[in-house]
């Protein structure tokens with residue numbers, strides 16, 4: 136009997152290794168694949184049958200004997216590829232998720248792998264950048280900057296030495312798509328980086344992965360070794376962060392790679408002109424780079440066919456926190472927040488009413504259900520003082536106290552500030568203390584007025600978005616949930 | 623303070639190990655973080671003696687290397703005597719009850735295990751989550767956490 140069990144860290148954290156070990160001990164052949172992203176069903180086990188793979192989940196190690204004896208029908212999910220959660224998605228970047236073995240070069244090549252790189256080699260730098268520009272692809276790391284413009288800047292910058300840096304610092308709470316991509320389809324990221332290298336004339340790439348991701352680090356290191364001959368002369372090195380959220384900011388990341396304190400640099404100069412070791416450097420998020428092989432293989436216009444407004448293509452949305460159908464949902468831009476939370480996410484896991492949703496990580500705004508008509512689109516979120524960011528959606532039920540969430544936003548900023556500017560370094564501490572007073576019921580009105588002022592100082596006086604956007608979660612919580620602050 | 627002072631032979635061994643670590647990375651572009659990671663893996667912290675050694679080898683000042691060590695949450699100057707459980711306290715895990723779980727963890731650990739805070743392990747769809755070494759654990763409730771603590775203690 137042949138079984139498929141994911142080796143994605145989310146599956147492993149839910150017990151997938153023990154499930155695989157038990158199945159193996161019972162004589163089954165266990166194939167470790169990437170995760171489909173239906174995390175509420177992990178560990179998900181698929182059994183190969185004459186009618187295709189049949190999924191069961193969640194399966195604990197103690198359930199495996201029953202499963203193999205055909206006595207776990209109550210956990211039968213059926214064919215995963217035709218599950219509504221998968222069928223409603225548009226999987227371009229995550230096309231292989233759940234289907235292939237992450238480190239199998241055969242699986243990768245058999246599912247269209249390297250077609251983008253081949254095309255890139257055939258058409259050359261200018262045409263590559265042209266394809267990426269027409270695709271409308273924007274940076275998936277947070278700021279949404281057009282990838283084509285960044286690449287063109289680096290392409291035109293004087294060489295000879297240039298770098299491609301993949302930002303795999305993924306520090307935002309509620310996000311895990313970078314991790315899943317690196318663990319589940321590492322060659323796809325490598326292919327994207329190699330294409331970027333060809334486009335701008337760089338022959339060296341770094342993947343900067345946060346230290347909290349040991350599984351992703353191991354997979355990427357193995358993958359880099361396995362396919363070195365296929366991307367040569369382009370070379371990739373995996374580097375590991377050291378537990379600093381701010382190192383996700385691109386210039387801080389470059390300092391960290393250079394072996395310095397991860398302080399944010401003043402821009403300009405842009406990294407594309409003067410980046411790593413002062414050389415032209417493309418810094419892109421994992422998902423930005425991983426979207427590129429598809430774009431090259433299918434053409435920029437095909438990618439641009441998906442989307443909404445100026446947000447083209449697809450976004451791997453991450454449904455997290457207190458949500459029933461938690462996991463990865465890649466979709467063209469254009470769904471509403473309400474559709475994502477309720478229709479797809481199934482509401483809260485606790486069964487209680489949804490009270491608030493934070494989108495875009497710790498610097499993203501909290502949305503109340505009354506704003507669930509907001510469309511997933513960079514401009515639509517900005518128009519409501521929020522951000523799509525890395526598209527993590529964290530759901531809270533009605534037991535959440537928004538004043539505590541506002542206080543946490545300051546606490547996080549204080550803990551992770553790089554210390555370079557005063558409004559961020561000191562403002563966050565002041566904000567935390569002031570919000571603690573609000574929580575204690577001390578003169579809420581006066582203290583909230585103080586916080587508004589403080590937020591204005593942080594917004595306008597901070598060098599980077601850590602200090603500059605911490606006011607988003609704070610002010611959105613105050614604005615949309617005033618009852619939690621009247622104490 | 624983290625140090626290998628004591629037996630002369632221990633000092634010699636440690637120095638040899640340190641030299642080997644530095645030599646393995648010195649030729650790389652931006653070798654400092656890889657070196658610090660490996661030193662910490664080998665010694666459980668970044669000893670003062672190592673900072674001097676590394677600074678010398680990389681042609682940096684001690685203050686520069688110290689500044690880097692101090693900047694990153696991962697690097698310790700003193701070894702952690704207790705086993706460590708890193709518990710996620712970021713928003714997605716908060717939404718699944720990590721605050722209450724953290725209070726529970728402190729009590730259950732009773733000083734035998736260090737409960738450290740981390741902000742996000744990328745397991746936000748299956749929280750609350752924790753990491754022990756490089757092992758990951760999700761869907762934690764008090765019972766599962768008790769087990770983790772007892773196993774670590």
Ligand SMILES: Cc1cc2nc3c(=O)[nH]c(=O)nc-3n(C[C@H](O)[C@H](O)[C@H](O)COP(=O)(O)O)c2cc1C
Pocket residue numbers: 273274275276277278279280302303304305306307380381382383384385386418419420421423424599600601
């Ligand atoms: C505090 C802070 C943290 C950030 N963290 C990340 C991160 O973890 N991953 C990421 O790709 N971008 C992060 N960014 C955005 C990067 O600075 C940069 O915009 C991005 O890496 C560019 O790549 P992209 O255009 O492909 O998105 C962060 C920015 C700030 C201000």
Ligand code: SF4
Pocket residue numbers: 381399551552553554555556557559560597598599600601602603
């Ligand atoms: S806003 Fe904060 S994190 Fe950003 S540069 Fe200033 S001090 Fe550093």
Ligand code: FES
Pocket residue numbers: 308309310710711712713714715716741742743744745746749750751
């Ligand atoms: S918020 Fe806890 S794992 Fe992401």
